[in-house]
Amino acid sequence: MNQTQQICQRVIDTAIALADQGFLAGTGGNLALRIDAKTFAITPSASDYYTMTRDEISVLKLADLSQLAGSKPASVEKxxxxxxxxxxxxxxxxxxxxxxxxxxxxxxxxALTIRDDNHRTILGNQVPIAGYAPSGTSWLTNNVARLLRADIHACLMRNHGVICWGKTVEEACQVVTTLEQAAREWFQDILHTQTRRNNPALIDQIQQALAG
Ligand SMILES: [Zn+2]
Structure with missing residues (x-):
């Protein structure tokens, strides 16, 4: 396998690993890996990750998104x-x-403010939110682009999903999982705070139950 084929295989392996963890529902979501300074490999549009083959992975130029290889059209989020x-x-x-x-x-x-110190080392202090725009449009790309800064590692996209990145594939996957955990804790905190405000007796009951 040459370097490009290896990276295309890595795209498939990573997509399957993320799908196994429930991060890529159905054919939703997509991912891109850099090949070199000028080209990248990306999942094809609307494909089942579990049956995807290496020659279906699109290889595109970064500069103008022209497709150099791959038997299917590239993801709309290219x-x-x-x-x-x-x-x-x-x-x-x-x-x-x-x-x-x-x-x-x-x-x-x-924006999601990151409170946990361990999460902050992976996500930074805050994950910003990009304004809504339809999938696959330059409008969405521009909404995200204007938020990109060296100290952020992910961006939320309103009413849609997230985009995460990393110096390595492992690092980018870690951003995905940590962001999910940080969002889960945010909802748990809100639930706890709201319950304390609206039904403090329930919190007392829970605490007594936990104290056993
Ligand atoms: Zn999407």
């Missing part, structure tokens, strides 16, 4: 991934998911 890979030349991987909890958080139309 422009979004190219923008991330161009903005962060030291990043190898860009992953877009519709992961359940972080995607639910995007309905709130607010």
């Amino acid at each position: 422009g979004l991934h190219a923008k991330v890979l161009l903005a962060f030349p030291d990043c190898q991987a860009s992953i877009h998911t519709h992961q359940p909890i972080a995607s639910a958080f995007t309905l709130l139309n607010q």
Whole structure:
């Protein structure tokens, strides 16, 4: 296998690993891996990750998104991934998911402030939110592009999902899982705070039950 074939295989392996964890529902979500300074490999549009073959993976030019290889059309989010890979030349991987909890958080139309110190080392202090635009449009790409800064590692996209990136594939996958955990804790905190306000007796009961 040459280097490009190896990276195309890595796209498949990573997509399956993310799908196994429930981060890529159905054919939703997509991911891109840098091949070199000028080209990247990306999942094809609307394909089943479990039956995808290496020659279906699209190889595109970063500069103009022209397709150099791959038997299927590239993901509609190719422009979004190219923008991330161009903005962060030291990043190898860009992953877009519709992961359940972080995607639910995007309905709130607010940035996610990261409170946990361990999460902060992976996600930074805040994950910003890009304004809504339809999937696969330059409008969406531009909404995300204007938020890209060196100190962020992911971006929420309103009413849609998230995009995460990393210097390695492992790092990008870790951003995906940590973001899901941070969003889960945010909802748990809110639930706890609201319950305390509206039904403090329930919290007392729970605490007594936990104290056993
Ligand atoms: Zn999407």
